[in-house]
Amino acid sequence: MATVELSFSARPAHVRTARQVAVTLARRINLPEPVLDAVRLAVGEACGLVVALQQESRPDDPVVVTFDDSRGLAIDVRGAVALEAAVGSRAIDLLAAAAEPVVDELPVGASLAVVSELVPRLTVATSPAGVTVSMRWPAEASAHA
Amino acid sequence: MDLTLSTRSEDGRTVVEVAGEIDVYTAPKLREQLTELVDSGRYNLVVDMTGVEFLDSTGLGVLVGGLKRVRMHDGSLRLVCTQERILKIFRITGLTKVFPIHDSVAEAVAADDA
Numbered sequence: 001m002a003t004v005e006l007s008f009s010a011r012p013a014h015v016r017t018a019r020q021v022a023v024t025l026a027r028r029i030n031l032p033e034p035v036l037d038a039v040r041l042a043v044g045e046a047c048g049l050v051v052a053l054q055q056e057s058r059p060d061d062p063v064v065v066t067f068d069d070s071r072g073l074a075i076d077v078r079g080a081v082a083l084e085a086a087v088g089s090r091a092i093d094l095l096a097a098a099a100e101p102v103v104d105e106l107p108v109g110a111s112l113a114v115v116s117e118l119v120p121r122l123t124v125a126t127s128p129a130g131v132t133v134s135m136r137w138p139a140e141a142s143a144h145a
Numbered sequence: 146m147d148l149t150l151s152t153r154s155e156d157g158r159t160v161v162e163v164a165g166e167i168d169v170y171t172a173p174k175l176r177e178q179l180t181e182l183v184d185s186g187r188y189n190l191v192v193d194m195t196g197v198e199f200l201d202s203t204g205l206g207v208l209v210g211g212l213k214r215v216r217m218h219d220g221s222l223r224l225v226c227t228q229e230r231i232l233k234i235f236r237i238t239g240l241t242k243v244f245p246i247h248d249s250v251a252e253a254v255a256a257d258d259a
Contacts, residue, residue, distance in 0.1 A: 019199075044169070045202060048202070114202050114237060
């Protein structure tokens with residue numbers, strides 16, 4: 001079994017399920033504990049981002065997560081709403097965000113800023129059809145962690 | 146595991162004990178609790194995260210929001226956290242510079258906010 005696909009409606013309650021599937025698969029290919037933590041958090045952030053993007057406008061459109069463990073671990077998170085161009089993956093300065101008076105929420109790009117620190121190979125593709133966050137952990141990640 | 150919250154007073158501080166997972170689904174519950182405490186005049190908070198198994202950026206946002214609320218009243222929000230996997234997200238986001246993080250509730254309660 002190389003590929004697992006999970007599809008869920010864009011609701012925050014389901015993000016945990018995606019995290020659990022990711023960790024189960026990462027454990028299955030023997031990624032070490034610190035990498036498991038990174039996989040768990042990165043998948044949670046990516047799914048949380050996609051859910052946040054479409055929760056208001058298209059909550060019933062599926063968020064699709066594809067897991068492929070044939071060569072390392074490859075996880076794609078796809079959603080139906082495009083990411084605004086303004087949300088760059090490293091553009092968000094969290095300290096500046098924390099210093100602003102707006103209370104309660106970090107900017108939507110905060111999750112991508114976190115993901116970019118956790119994933120060895122990250123690509124974020126966005127088009128009018130939606131966004132895809134692609135995360136890759138090479139098999140040798142196990143040797144380095 | 147869902148999120149569980151309990152609060153108690155200790156030497157003039159309010160200790161909020163958090164256990165479970167703080168994520169995009171459960172973070173609003175924590176936000177509600179922190180907001181309620183500040184609204185009822187408790188401005189010196191210690192959030193004990195010893196029992197937290199997962200924390201994402203939504204949860205960080207709620208903690209940042211709580212910090213801003215108490216600061217409006219010259220209060221404080223201190224964190225208790227010893228787990229590497231949770232500390233890591235504070236570190237990669239730079240928020241270790243924003244929150245005082247302690248090893249124990251006793252240490253956080255005894256800390257001088259002056």
